Amino acid sequence: MAVIFELAVQGAQMFSVLLLAPLLIGFVRKVKARLVRRQGPSVIQPYRDLARLMRKEVVLADNASWLFRVTPYLIFAATWVAAALVPTFATGLEFSWAADLIVIVALLGSARFFQALAGMDVGTSFGGIGASREVMIASLAEPAMLLIVFSLALVAGATQLSTVAAFMGSPEVGLRVSLGMSLIALVMVAIAENARIPVDNPATHLELTMVHEAMILEYSGRHLAMIELASFLKLLLYMSLISCVFLPWGLESAGAGPKSLAVGAAAYLGKLAVLAILLAVFETAVAKMRVFRVPDFLGAALMLALLGTLLLFVSRSL
């Protein structure tokens, strides 16, 4: 009976991230629109867009290879699994043994690898530009992310997210400079990874400035729907990650009763809403940076994460 309940909770988590992701994007877009005094589309518009794309015919370039057709599903699967592993409202779920930070980084890395390949597959110049820029950004964002993982692992003694979250929620974590640095670095990496302003502009129609959008310009129909949903999931993933590691309040263990799980879910939704509003405000207040400034931005994230790790060693040896 307990096993069934735990599986049900895990299943609920998997499908709730899938259902929540478009709502989160819709909410961010709505807040951004209101901030610039526009009415903005309804928060459920992303669901409608996905439904519309699913109905539409897929248009493929003549020279598109099998890779081009397979990639959307690969990206979606990898991102969904990664997003479903991050604890959202409860820790210690059935599959939490797999919810390792390094696994999540690897899943996202392989999704990006296929995305960049598919961007170049058809041979359009925009796909190539987008892929080269994406890889440039990734080559700096991934090391920064790994250093953040190191810091967390050193503090919490594990890379498994449930353990990290439980440790971070316990009083013994204290106030640590390293964690502050890791948080800032993680936010910067999250902005870059999700192609948000100031690294990329998700709403642009200017082909020459695109990064993520340039790679997927040739996609249409259900392929595009898969990629879009994966990018929605990725934003949710990073927000869940930030809230489970750095805002672990309200996280329940999976063994708790349905009532406390509901409280955990409500706390999770609240955290998402706060992070979404912060993202929208930040995006409204800054302009996009030059492409060649992105390495500086991510370099700062890398340095912060490195400093955080070094500080841990220094403070430990004292």
Add this chain to the structure above:
Amino acid sequence: MPALADLIEADRQVEHHAPWRRAVVAPKAWNLAVEQLVAGRWSLLGLWGEPGKVHMALLDEAQGIGVISLDCRGGRYPSIGQYHPPALRLERAGADLFGLAPQGLPDTRRWLDHGQWGISHPLTARPGVPAVAPSYRFLTAEGENLHQIPVGPVHAGIIEPGHFRFTAGGETVVRLEERLGYVHKGIESLMAGAPIERAAKLAGRTSGDSTVAYSLAFARAVEAALGVAPPPRAIWLRALMAELERLANHLGDIGAICNDAAFAIMHAHCGVLRERVLRAADTAFGHRLMRDRILPGGTASDPNEAGTDAIRSLVAEIRRRFPHLVELYDNTASLQDRTVATGRLKGELARQYAAGGYVGRASGRDFDARRDLAYAPYDQLTFDVPVLQEGDVNARVWIRVREVEQSLSLVEQILGRLPAGPTLVEAAAPEGPREGMALVEGFRGDILAWLRIGEDGLIERCHLRDPSWFQWPLLEAAIEGNIVADFPLCNKSFNCSYSGHDL
């Protein structure tokens, strides 16, 4: 050093060409004029054809404006573009439309004619069969690791069509070449033989965002040709409309430039102000863009008390809200980082190409048709012409900001001194062929209109030259050495017209 006036005086002057003079010159004088252009003493204002003839409008900053014409024997004339590059595209367009062959033109590719018209040389007496369109050979750039990026003519956003061919080394632009002509509408051939009223409508549709400036240029050229003096109230109302159009476009541009750097909040607020201008224009003149409100002989509408009140409250609102936006622009470091030192246009190039408007004035070319030609009522108004030397995107934004402030002051002055009376006079039919010309400052720069009215009162030939003719080539120069991702920002800061250029 010959003066433009002497050059025209010395040759066969054309009767009834107003307000400036035109002379049919010998090839020797034509070449003399080219020398002056190359030396930078005169500026090229326009170059256009007629069957068997080619005309060139020149600006001698000290001596004013003049037109010289050359008879093309056998459809040939000595090319100016080979010595003075601003004429290149004008000559290529003339070759497409009139079959006039510039001798020595280094670039003989077609410009406006993409082989889609079904005829060739449409403005000659007897258009030919369409020649087989040779594939367009873009200029080459050689070097290791260079790649080409073709962009357009269909873009990811809803904008006008134009093709941009980038050659880039990584992200750095090595060469940009434009290909335009996709929105050629054949306005000049529709004008030929049209009654003046219809031609006035066509002129107002050359470039939608400059409809007031185009109508004004056309109306003033007709009035110059026929010797009609529009009533004083009409003259002042026209300036009011021109300034409102400038306000609307500059406000829209400032927001759009910021939006290309993904700074949406400026775009939203400038968009609100632009909308207010359009609504006030609608209340006062009965059309948001004030299209067809200016006619040869006066204006078509006369704002009532409610209309002028709407404009007054508009000025008050912009004065209240615009300074905050300028402050926001100036104080947002991330935005300044994008605009400062991006897309620098050298002052020499701006002067060589006689670039009008914010493109020229941001690169130190101090010319404004309103001040330097002082057409009514600007001769009685006080305003400054802002000039900057930097020539980057930031400078082009600041020129617009300053011009918005100047236009607000102009609108106030005009409203304060608006004379009463009728707004339209009838023009008498001409007693023979009459030629007229006008240079009007639109929001992009100076628009040239030249026309000839036949004995029957119909337009024989009308040429409209958009300021973009001399700005598009400069965009190619300004982007060199910048990165590909900064092109949209540079392009928006130039905001050249596709429609007005392709005609």
